Amino acid sequence: MRLIIIWVVVIFLLYSVINDPQRSADVVLALWDVIWGAIANIGTFFEELFTGSIGR
Template sequence: MPPVKKIVLWLLVIFALYAILVSPDDAASLVGTIWDILVNGIKNIGRFFDTLLSR
């Protein structure tokens, strides 16, 4: 991995840890929102293929 990618990756990890330590409630809310978006997306994809295959 080129050094620039490593540096950016470390900066993102440090920022994520800082955000969690400074405001854990906001970080938990953000993770919950992202989880809901992923779950709804997977459900919608499943519903699409179910409808597509049932016709």
């Protein structure tokens, strides 16, 4: 069952890229922005956490 789901997802992704490559690129860039923003925010959290506790 898991293998079937993986193949369906791969086929759908290929269809999406072939059918509308510009929109597919926009989706990937938007996801990258979300992931990068999350990583940056986690980094900021830990930076504030450690610098705030050391400075007290």
